[in-house]
Amino acid sequence: MLPSYALFDFDGVIIDSEPFYIETDRQVISRFGYEPTDEELYTFMGRSSSKMGTALLAAHGINVTIEQYKAARPDPLVTIYDNPKIPAIAGLRELWQNLAEHNVGIGVVSTSLCAPLTAALNRLGLMSFVDVLVGRELVRHTKPHPEPYLKALSYFTANPEDVSKTIAIDDSPSGIASARAAGMYTIGFQGSTVPQALPEADLVVTSHEELARTLKAWGLR
Template sequence: MARTKPARIRYALFDFDGVIADTEPLYVELDRRVLRHFGYEPTDTELESFIGLSSEVESRKLLAANGIEVSHDEYRAVWDSDAQIYGDPGLKPNPGLADLWLALRSAGAKIAVVSSSPTSGLVRALNRFGLLSCVDAIVGAEMVSKRKPDPEPYLRALEYLALGDAGAARGAVAFDDSGAGVASAVAAGAWTVCYRGAAAAQAAADESLEDFVTFSW
C-alpha cells in the first residue's frame, strides 16, 4: 500500500507499551519473576526479545523450549499485568503525551490505542492517567486474531475510527516503538513514526521521534 505523509493528522494511532507509558521495565521484571516461579532463569537478552510482542505468549514459548510445559491458565494465575503493571501507581504517561493528545483532539483528530496487551489493563491505566476520554477506540490483544507485526491491529483501529472510509490510512499516523509494531503500522498503510525505538525499528519507520514535548506536524 502506497503511503505519503498526510497534510494533517486525521487518525492518530498509539501503541501503549513504551509509547504512551514506559511499561517495559515493569514487564521485564514481571516476566523475570514469573519465569523464575516456573523454574527457569531468563537472560536479559531473552526478556528484551519480548518487547513489542505479547510477553505472556513469548514466555510460555520460552518455557516450552526449555522443557517446561505450562498451561495458559497456570501461567495467568501467576502473571497479572493488569494489577502489577497497568495498576502500578508509579506508572505515568510519557512527557508531552497528554498535551499532544489534547492538541490532536482540538484539531479534530481521532485517537486510538493499538496494543498487544490486554484491553482491561489499557483501560485501567488510561483511566488513572485521566486520558480515557481522549480515546475514540482501543484495540487490545484479545480483539484481533493476529497480533503485530501483522497489520490486523492497526487496520482494526482504522476500521473503528473511520467508520467505512476506505481511504482512512491516508490520513493516519501511527506511533510505535518496536520492530513488530512499526512493521504492523507500515503494512496497514499508516505513516509511521518510531518513538524512541531501536535502530532497526527507526530504519523501517517513515520518521523517528525522541520527545513528544517538541513534536510538531
C-alpha cells in the same frame, strides 16, 4: 499534511511500563527453571508475554502451557496499570490536547485487554481524549499482524484509502511491522526507559515533544 487519525501503542508510548513487564516476566520464567537474558526478554516487547514466555521456555526444554504461564504471572492491572508511580510519558497530554483541538482522531492499539487499558487511561486522566480503543480481545491476530491497526482505523472510517491519512506511533519492532503491513505511516517512539532499534519505521522520535514538533511542521499549530 496533518493526519486525520493518530494511533498510539500503549506500553512504552503512553506509559513507561516496559521495565516493569521485563522484570515481571523475568521472575515468572525463573520460577519455571530458566534464567532469561535481557536480550531474550526485550523480544517480548509488543507481543503476547504468555506466548513468548512459553516459547522461550520450550526452546530450553521446559514445557509450560500458556494457561500455566498466565496463572503464574501477576495481573498487569494491579502491578502496572493501576500503579500511581507510573505516570504518562512527558509531553503526551499536551500532544493529545493539541491533536484533539485539530480534530485529529486519537486511537490506542495494544496487545493488552481493553478493561485494564481503560482503567489505566482513566487513572491517568487521558481517557477523554481517546476516540477508539483496540485491545487484544477485539482481534484474531495480534501484532505484528496488521489486524490491530486496521481494526482501529475501521472504527474511524469505512474508506480503506484513509489509511494514507493515518499515522501509527509504536515503540516495538512488532508494532511497527503491524502498522507498516496495514499501510500506515509509522513513527518509532524511543522515549521510554528501554528504547528499541526501529529501523523499519518511517520516522523515529525520542520524545513526545519531538513528535509534536514534527506534527507542527505538518500543520499542527
